[in-house]
Amino acid sequence: MPDHFMRKTILGELEELVLLVVAACNEDVYGIPVMEELQQQTGRDFTISAVHTTLYRLEEKGFLSSSVGGATAERGGRRKRLFALTAAGGEVLLEIQQTRTRLWQSIPQAKLELMGLSANPF
Amino acid sequence: MKKSTNPLPDQPPRWADQLLEWFVAPHLLEYIQGDLHENFHKRVAKVGIARARREYLWAVFHCLTPFFTKRQTVKSSYSNQPSTVMLSNYLTIAFRNLWRQKAFTAINIVGLSVGLASCLLIVLYVLHELSYDSYHAHADRIYRMTMHARMDNKDINLAYSSGPAGQALLRDSPGVEAVTRLRKEGAFLVKHGQDIIKEEKIAFVDSNFFSVFTIPIVKGNPKTALVEPNTLILTKTIAHKYFGTQDPIGQSLSLGNLGLFRVTGVCEDVPSNTHFHYDMFGSFESVKTGNKWLASGAYTYVRLREGHSLAQVETISRGFVSKYIAPEIKEFFGMEFTEFQKKGNRFGFQFQPITDIHLHSDLDDELEANSDAKYVYIFSAIAFFILLLACINFTNLSTAGSASRSKEVGIRKVLGSVRTQLVSQFLTESVLLTFFALVLALVLVFLLLPSFNVLSGKQFTVSDLVNGRLLMGAVVCSLVIGLLAGSYPAFVLASFKPITVLKGKLQIGGRSGWLRNALVTTQFVVSIGMIVATIVANRQIQFMQNKKVGFDREQVLVLHDTHVLGTKAEAFKVELAKLSSVVKVASAGFLPAGHTSQSVDGIQFRDGTRTGNHRTKGYYIDEDYLLTLGIDLAQGRNFSKAFSTENSSVLLNEAAVRTYGFKNPIGQQISTVGDGSEGSKHTYTVVGVVKDFHFESMHQHIAPLVIFYGKDNDQLALRIQTNDIPRLLQKIEQQWKATTDNPFAYSFLNERFSKMYQSEQHISQLFAVFAGLAVLIACLGLFGLAAFTTHQRTKEIGVRKVLGSSVTGIVTLLLTDYLKLILVATLIASPIAGYTMSQWLRDFAYRIDLPWWAFALAGVLATVVAALTVSYLAIKAALVNPVKSLKAE
Known part of the structure; x- marks a missing residue:
């Protein structure tokens, strides 16, 4: 399994964003809220199909798990697919975070200041 | 209920939903569609219905990706077994099934192997025809x-x-x-x-x-x-x-x-x-x-x-x-x-x-009589059709036979069989069946090779058959046939829904019924077409054989190479004439059938003021020739020894008289052109006109003919009158041996005449054989189909009997279904066969009219054969005690 795991740790940008959104959400996590949250946070438009594709892909990689949730009238009685972060998903987010921090820390402070950028956010 | 027929205004476009439902894989559909709908309603509230609908459509189109369209594959729990295990299981089951349905299997194998065998023979023939002279280097x-x-x-x-x-x-x-x-x-x-x-x-x-x-x-x-x-x-x-x-x-x-x-x-x-x-x-x-x-x-x-x-x-x-x-x-x-x-x-x-x-190539003086590409095409077409018939049959029978296996499919599916396994199972069976058929076909070809050689005039041996390429081709071909013919029933069967099947409802009846009927009709179209072709070809040959040819070809013996007698020829002729059974003897280098001398001359004729030139064929005969061959005079007189001027006398046939435009031919003068010089010209006086006789084959119209007086001792013709031909031949041979030590050879004029139409006879025989095969295969197909439908209608027949229907009533009921198909087939086949055969007849200057009754006869023949095939089953079904058929299930 480690080999399998290592291979799948590489995440695309959208995948990372979606994973973060799922991690951040407290309520039922399915296609619509994820899409709305993404739009709100990034200001970009995402189609439902793209969000679904990404969610399923993350599930396939083992970072999300899914279950079937309740139906509503406006969905025409169709049920939701609810997603939740798995332990592996949490780990991979942490790992990405650490890598980023390491890289940030290696940027000379003076260089950032020279460009008029603020100090290390972390 | 009204809601669905008259959708609310704030619903996404119906057709977009249908599209979505059609292409998105079922396991994803519910969730994506739910999300889309939820979002749609949110957007309606925000941006209005029109825009929301547009956005919905846009979103649906975004789902058109392989990710959504790809169907979920069911992972079989057997799939990690080595494939040979499954294969051997398929084979075992296949063998058992084939063995259990012996009659069906036999019909299937026989039909296919007959088709394959004829196809193999024809391929052998066609390949040989196509290979002429291609073996030379460069x-x-x-x-x-x-x-x-x-x-x-x-x-x-x-x-x-x-x-x-x-x-x-x-x-x-x-x-x-x-x-x-x-x-x-x-x-x-x-x-x-x-x-x-x-x-x-x-x-x-x-x-x-x-x-x-x-x-x-x-x-x-x-x-x-x-x-x-x-x-x-x-x-x-x-x-x-x-x-x-x-x-x-x-x-x-x-x-x-x-x-x-x-x-x-x-x-x-x-x-x-x-x-x-x-x-x-x-x-x-x-x-x-x-x-x-x-x-x-x-x-x-x-x-x-x-x-x-x-x-x-x-x-x-x-x-x-x-x-x-x-x-x-x-x-x-x-x-x-x-x-x-x-x-x-x-x-x-x-x-x-x-x-x-x-x-x-069909030029004058070919080294040998060549073949004709036309026959290669005809036979390739026949091979194709026979194979097609056999394949149709195979598909038909397998599909029909599958009805009895619907329960098996249901149980297999319930027990966890997946589609691919079922399809493989059925394909294995059909491929196995084709290979049995191939083996049987090879045996058939082996047995039929000698008679086929006689028919086709070739000398094929078993080694021609088992040479690598042909056999490989046959194996590959059977594999393809097995897969193609087996795929339809395989997929139909594999798509059975276990619940309906196990409830005892057959799904196969109605939907594929028209297809099977169409296939059977096609088979009979081909069969009837070939029967018509056989009848027409046969009539034409009989017509040529029996047509009055203008000479009496019976009881004429021809002695070959009599020129070797030289100066003894006259004495030999006199000796022969003395024999009691010999009526007349004539020098006959020129004969209207078989080996003959040839002569063509440019003839100049003058009729009043009109002159003309015509290249005319010539005969050189003696005074006994016309009597020996029984050629009648229309006007004037025969050559005679009594006249000393016979060397400048000439006879014409009626065709020549017409061509030269002579109103009063006797006494007219004609002259030969020779090689153009004055010295080689020679003038003749017409002394008689013979009635037209066929001195060439019936492919040509009777041409003008000039008959000169002269002796061509290349052959002798004897008009004989005896019932004991061997004795006569023995006597003549003795005479011959006494005169010369050259070999003695002879033939009969009527045999030489029949030989002229040998290739047509071969064609007609081959047609007859293949028509027979086509009918056989079609009947096997019909038998299978009838067996299937009769089985399906067992209950119906039972109910009918209970309600008072007679046996004949039921048999008629079952038969009419098939007779309709044959009627349709006759209607389709007639114009096609009629057109093709009239093209064939065009090759003959003397030909029959297309006999209309041939079509009727072919139709009746097909009907009778079909009726015989089906009535066995129909009568059997009609005689069953209704208690039995109604009690079943």
Whole structure:
């Protein structure tokens, strides 16, 4: 399994964003809220199909798990697919975070200041 | 309920939803569609219905990706088993199933193997026809140079060329690598020691003949063997015939009037797929060939250099006419070339690829009667149709038979079989069945090969059959047939829904019913078409055989090669005439059937002020000829010894009288043109007119014929009257042996006559055989189909019987279904067969009208056979006690 795991740790940008959104959400996590949250946070438009594709892909990689949730009238009685972060998903987010921090820390402070950028956010 | 028929305004577009439902995989559909709808309602509230609908559509189109369309694959829990395990299971089950349904299996295998066997035989035939002369090295660069002329408004297309033409081509054209010539001089009486044997297959060829044609020389020097005059190369077989185990090299044979020939080489027998078949090849130098272009001829073959085009050689050969032929025109015809051309006459040469000669060449004086590409097409079509019939049958029977297996499919599915496994199972069965059929077909071919050889006039052996390519082709072909024919039932069966099937409802009946009916109809279209073809071909042949030919062909004995008697001929004739069973004896070099001398002359005729020219065929006969052959006079008199002027008397046939436009033919004068010079002209007086008789085959109209008085002792015709032919022959042979030591050979005129139409007879026999096969296969198919439907209607029949239906009523009910199909098939087949056969009949100048009853007869025949096939099942079904059929289930 480690080999399998290592291979799948590489995440695309959208995948990372979606994973973060799922991690951040407290309520039922399915296609619509994820899409709305993404739009709100990034200001970009995402189609439902793209969000679904990404969610399923993350599930396939083992970072999300899914279950079937309740139906509503406006969905025409169709049920939701609810997603939740798995332990592996949490780990991979942490790992990405650490890598980023390491890289940030290696940027000379003076260089950032020279460009008029603020100090290390972390 | 109204909601759904009249959707609320705030609903997403219905068709977009349908599209979504159609292409998104079922396991994803619910969630994506739910999300889309939820979002749609949110957007309606925000941006209004119109925009929301547009956005919805847009979002739906975004789902058109492989991710959403890809169906979930069910992972079989067996899939990690090694595949051989599954395969052996498929095979076991397949064997069991085939064994359990013995009758079905047998019908299936027999039908398919008959189809495959006929197909194999035809492929064997067609491949052989197509392979003619292709075995020579550089066969693609070898051409035969042929000569074409138009003289006196008549086209002359000769298979040979002027004697010097080949050498001239070699000289003048840089593109020609080699030229080799062949002359045939007819049959020779070959003398070896005391034996005299008549040999027909003798050719005289240039010394490089065997380097152009790839016929290996096994003994002797291939380069020098035929350089000197009176040298001879024999084929292995003929060398063995004359010299047994002795070394033939250096031995000598005497060839008729050409004297002694020394054997300088032995070659392999000429392969059967060659456009000539000679046993002896003498050197070209041994025979006289003139150096005049217009008075010499040889079969001329040229091999081009690699990379040189034929067009260049053709251009050069066109120059030959003015360069070499023009001067000779003056010499022979006494006119300038321009004047000769002005009269519409011309000369030219053409080049045929040697690989085309056998199938595409039909010129005068071919080395052998060639075949015709038409027959290759016809037989390929027949092979295709028979195979098609067999495949249709196979599909039909398998689909019908599958009905009884629907429960099995249901149980298998319930127990976890996946689609691919079921499909593999059924495909394994059908492939297995085709291989059984192939084995049986090979056995059939093996058994039928001798009779097929007789029919097709070929000499195939088992080794031709098992040569790698054909057998490989057959195996691959059966595999493909198995997969194709098996795929329809396999997929139909595998798509059964377990619940409906296990509830006892058959899904297969209605939906594929029309397809099976269409297939059966197609089969009968082919069968009926072939029956019609057989009937028409047969009628035409009978018509030709029975048509009054203008002479009495019964009880005429022909003695061959009587010219060898020389001066003793007259005495021999007198002796023969003394025999009690011999009525009349005539010199008969010219005969209307079989081997005959040929003569064509330019005839000038004058009728009042009108004069004309016509190239007319000629006969040379004696005064007994007409009586011997039973040819009647229409006017005037026969030749007679009583007149001393008979040498300038002539008889015409009625066709000639019509062509020359003579109102009063007797006493008219005609003259022969000869070679154009005054000295060769000769004038004759018409003394009689004979009734038209068929002196050529019925493919041609009866042509004008001029009959001269003269003796052609090449053959003798005897009008005989006896019931004891063997005794008579024995007597004549004794007489012959007493006169000469040459071989005695004879034939009967009626046999020679039938032989003229041998190829037509072969065609008609082959048609009959294949029509029979087509009907057989179609009936097997019908039987299977009937078995299936009768089984399906068991209950219906039971209920009908309970309600008082009679057995005949039920049988009629079951039969009418099929008779309808056959009626439709007859209607479809008739115009197609009618058109095709009228095209075939066009080849005959004397032909029958297309008999309308042939179509009716074919239809009735098909109906009767079909009725017999089906009625067995129908009667069986109708006789069953209704208690039994209703109790079932």
